[in-house]
Amino acid sequence: MLPTQRGPVGVRVTSGSAAVAGAAWAWQQPSVLLIEDDEADALLVEELVADCTPGMRLTWVRSLAEAREVLIAATPDCVLLDLHLPDSHGLEGVARVRQHADVAVVVLTGLAEESAGLDAVAAGAQDYLVKGRVEAELFGRAVRYAIQRKLAEQAAAALQAGQLRAEENRRLERGLLPTPLLKETADLEVVARYLPGREQALLGGDFYDVVQTPDGSVHALIGDVSGHGPDEAALGVGLRIAWRTLVVSGATGARRLATLEEILIAERTGEQIFATLTSLELPPDGRSVRVMRAGHPGMLLRSGTGVEWIEVPGGPALGVLPGGAARWPVEDVALPEEAGLVLFTDGLFEGRTGPGRQRLGEQGLLELARSLAGLPAEAFVDELIGSAEALAEDYGGLADDVAVVHLQRQRQPPNE
Structure with missing residues (x-):
């Protein structure tokens, strides 16, 4: 023994x-x-x-x-x-x-x-x-x-749990990344892309939407819920659906953002959760755009072969100043003929690059966009994301989720 x-x-x-x-x-x-x-x-x-x-x-x-x-x-x-x-x-x-x-x-x-x-x-x-x-x-x-x-x-x-997570991910994806609601006769080209960050097996809280109302105006949204995980993704879905409902029901101006903030505060899992977003309205004539910004980064304006950074005055992120204290001004921006607007979440420029592990940053993203200015819309978006990801490759790629939406009026054929 x-x-x-x-x-x-x-x-x-x-x-x-x-x-x-x-x-x-x-x-x-x-x-x-x-x-x-x-x-x-x-x-x-x-x-x-x-x-x-x-x-x-x-x-x-x-x-x-x-x-x-x-x-x-x-x-x-x-x-x-x-x-x-x-x-x-x-x-x-x-x-x-x-x-x-x-x-x-x-x-x-x-x-x-x-x-x-x-x-x-x-x-x-x-x-x-x-x-x-x-x-x-x-x-x-x-x-x-x-x-x-x-x-x-x-x-x-574990396989069954993974399959359930994948099914849940697909449901979240359908909610976060919708098909633009445009008329068949719309003269607007929309290119939208989503790229998960390197650490996320599921979608994060980035979301976007594009809706055309009966008067011909096109409304666009891009946003980002702080944090990662199914709760944040579900909150992003709720905000996007609520925004589309507000647009279709005729709500205008800062009322939309105030309502979205009420929904975020009611649905979030903790007081530390907030959301940034930019909401646009493109009138039918295409000569200008109305912009509301809630703590979100600026946008890129493409015209001819040039690219500029546009960042209008805005208000705080949703949920930062609860209780109705926040204000979001509506700003009008003139648009050159056939201009393209590029909305994105901050994951696009927060990747670390170079020997000093510096972030690409807004200026670095602008320079990158200018180097791609001559490309058509779809190629421009794909190359912009691909180049930003390649620059961050030495540090594991882009750490955060990335959503990009490119909006551009199509040239109308001359009347015969």
């Missing part, structure tokens, strides 16, 4: 394999927790462990109460569980072990209660063994197979 030592809460620990005691098998040795109150039966298990090749690392406790302390400290690869303990009886023990740890369970039964072993497997155990009827080879195989089955169950559960 192998030497044993006392561990915490009266735990007895048995190490190694009699046949292969060296370190060569150490990396393969699973950790096994035996919960058994009968010392004779525990000694039988220790002998089986001693004869196993490769070996196991066995810890013995006498009750579920002692087992709980061990499971809290570290989860073993497998639990060998007697169904008759001082503090549990029958399938109750399986349920309590599974409550404390997501671990493979092999039940130990007597010869006359083999049906109880089958019931335990149905209740969540991976296998059962009949005491006194198991040889070392079968014992070792049963423990290792139980561990593998548990790992397969965990992998399947």
